[in-house]
Amino acid sequence: MAEPAGPAGPAAPAGPTAAAEPVDDPRTEDEVVRFCSDLIRVDTANRGGGDGVERPAAEYVAEVLSEAGLDPLLLESAPGRANVVTRITGTEQGRPALLVHGHLDVVPADPAEWRIPPTSGEVVDRVIWGRGAVDMKNTVAMILSLVRSWGRQGRRPRRDLVLAFTADEEDTAAYGARFLVERHADLFDGCTEAIGESGAFAFHTDGGARLYPVATGERGTAWLRLTARGTAGHGSRVNTDNAVAKLATAITRIAEHEWPVRLIPTVRACLTGIAASLDRPAGDLSAEDLDETNAAALVEALGHAGALVAPILRNSANPTMLSAGYKVNVIPGEAVAYVDGRVLPGHRDEFEATLDALTGPDVAWGYAHSEIALEAPLDTPTVAAMADALRAEDPTGHVVPYCMAGGTDAKQFARLGIAGYGFAPLGLPPGFDYHAMFHGVDERVPIDALTFGVRVLDRFLTTVS
Numbered sequence: 001m002a003e004p005a006g007p008a009g010p011a012a013p014a015g016p017t018a019a020a021e022p023v024d025d026p027r028t029e030d031e032v033v034r035f036c037s038d039l040i041r042v043d044t045a046n047r048g049g050g051d052g053v054e055r056p057a058a059e060y061v062a063e064v065l066s067e068a069g070l071d072p073l074l075l076e077s078a079p080g081r082a083n084v085v086t087r088i089t090g091t092e093q094g095r096p097a098l099l100v101h102g103h104l105d106v107v108p109a110d111p112a113e114w115r116i117p118p119t120s121g122e123v124v125d126r127v128i129w130g131r132g133a134v135d136m137k138n139t140v141a142m143i144l145s146l147v148r149s150w151g152r153q154g155r156r157p158r159r160d161l162v163l164a165f166t167a168d169e170e171d172t173a174a175y176g177a178r179f180l181v182e183r184h185a186d187l188f189d190g191c192t193e194a195i196g197e198s199g200a201f202a203f204h205t206d207g208g209a210r211l212y213p214v215a216t217g218e219r220g221t222a223w224l225r226l227t228a229r230g231t232a233g234h235g236s237r238v239n240t241d242n243a244v245a246k247l248a249t250a251i252t253r254i255a256e257h258e259w260p261v262r263l264i265p266t267v268r269a270c271l272t273g274i275a276a277s278l279d280r281p282a283g284d285l286s287a288e289d290l291d292e293t294n295a296a297a298l299v300e301a302l303g304h305a306g307a308l309v310a311p312i313l314r315n316s317a318n319p320t321m322l323s324a325g326y327k328v329n330v331i332p333g334e335a336v337a338y339v340d341g342r343v344l345p346g347h348r349d350e351f352e353a354t355l356d357a358l359t360g361p362d363v364a365w366g367y368a369h370s371e372i373a374l375e376a377p378l379d380t381p382t383v384a385a386m387a388d389a390l391r392a393e394d395p396t397g398h399v400v401p402y403c404m405a406g407g408t409d410a411k412q413f414a415r416l417g418i419a420g421y422g423f424a425p426l427g428l429p430p431g432f433d434y435h436a437m438f439h440g441v442d443e444r445v446p447i448d449a450l451t452f453g454v455r456v457l458d459r460f461l462t463t464v465s
Contacts, residue, residue: 025149032450033128035064036141037121039104040130046105046170050078054167054176057104057137058082061165064144068151070163075184077167081175084165085187088147090157095465097160098382099194099418101409102140103169103176106132113441126447133445134437136197139424140165142453146461149454157461162191169409172369177412191418193382196408199422200390200456202397202449204430206303209277212390213308213402214383215422217266220373221407222341222351224317226250228363232333239331244324247335250363251319254339257358259314261292262344266375266403267312271298273400274305307435311405315351317341338368342405345373371411375403376419382464386423389460393427393452423460427452 039057046052058074061084065072072086083104090097109118109131116122118131132138143163150156164187166176173179180187199215228250230243268290275298290298295313299306317339324335343351359365377383378401387399402422410420426449428434437443 028145028149029451032141032145035144036128036138039137040121040132043119044105045108048171052105053080054104055080055082058084068147077175077179081167083167086163088161090159092158095159096192097190099162099191101164101196102136103166105170107170107439115442127444129444133443138445146454146457173412177409181412181415188416194413194418194420195423196410197424198404200425201434202428205305210397212397212399214386215404216378216401217375217403218407220343221371222343223369224339224341224365225368226337226363226365228335233331235329235331243335246362247337250359251337253358254317255319261295261313262347263292263295264345266401269401274302277398312403315343343373345375385464389456393456425453425456
């Protein structure tokens with residue numbers, strides 16, 4: 001169901017030209033904080049399997065966009081599962097459009113584990129607390145505050161921008177980005193590139209350098225269901241055809257398997273870029289010498305910065321769920337396990353062959369959910385504009401490409417031929433564990449990180465050609 005959330009007509013704030021420099025707007029900080037806190041207070045926990053309600057957050061976003069002079073569409077894929085899409089007309093027609101996307105859902109949080117309630121949106125010492133503060137209601141708030149500022153100042157980007165705020169990213173995207181791609185692809189006409197979550201955050205190295213990893217790749221999703229079958233019987237009797245034992249053996253092999261290093265272009269560029277920023281190659285190792293036999297040694301030599309690369313050197317498979325039996329003295333005829341697999345671009349066949357070998361003849365496996373891996377071009381004007389926008393705010397920062405260990409809605413939009421980049425800038429302070437905030441307890445984000453991000457987004461979105 002599509003519902004207009006504002007006056008009908010083309011979505012474009014009034015304004016003559018794009019600005020090369022961000023214009024100071026004293027209301028922006030107050031608005032980005034308010035929008036972020038308000039969105040956190042809206043419970044959009046996605047428990048999977050269709051259990052989630054994003055509509056109240058979508059209505060909030062649509063109202064803010066309407067107040068900025070835009071014409072958002074609220075698109076409901078199922079009761080309560082709502083998305084918002086709008087288009088801002090650029091000043092230079094004929095250029096390809098750019099998609100800017102962010103998701104409205106969050107993973108669940110147990111209030112008993114948190115110091116401050118996860119749906120409070122409370123601000124303490126210039127830090128906003130709550131589920132979604134980093135993943136990713138903060139970025140939604142940055143986009144909203146920026147669009148509001150443009151509306152007040154009569155500014156527009158050079159390229160058309162399509163803004164999409166989605167449901168269900170934290171599960172399968174069936175009610176969100178996948179629904180939009182399959183049912184409303186026309187809304188993304190002209191889009192050739194996209195920016196979304198998990199990139200351009202400040203990462204402080206051991207030696208004091210600041211890295212800004214811009215995501216140009218994502219590992220593919222390979223959530224697996226393993227099934228072992230055997231002979232059911234009494235728990236007191238010998239049973240050599242035990243489904244639980246078969247499954248346990250396969251799961252142990254998967255958990256203990258050491259996946260080989262596979263050096264994709266994005267990871268190669270990330271490694272050499274980090275090494276150059278630290279002026280610390282691994283011994284005499286040069287970029288030309290880097291290969292799959294010595295990449296792990298370079299990661300080790302990079303110290304703390306190696307943490308950016310270690311999870312993306314390989315495919316991975318982690319057992320996460322087990323289900324078998326119903327009574328302690330009954331041997332079940334079936335046992336089931338789930339495994340969270342992640343696959344580097346170009347290495348799906350190797351992943352599947354390895355799973356065949358690890359599970360063996362006694363355990364069957366299949367995909368519970370599967371998504372493609374992504375790798376976007378590195379040497380493009382858009383990537384250069386991202387780097388320029390970051391360096392304008394932090395001239396001594398080092399911008400490097402980066403492959404995400406997990407995945408985002410970029411996988412869905414890639415089906416429309418849209419190259420996706422992770423670019424949600426945050427000026428984080430030393431000691432802030434960005435990755436620990438994702439799906440973690442006591443998720444929070446500093447206000448100064450958000451205002452930095454708004455300035456970087458402003459510069460990038462109004463100048464990228």
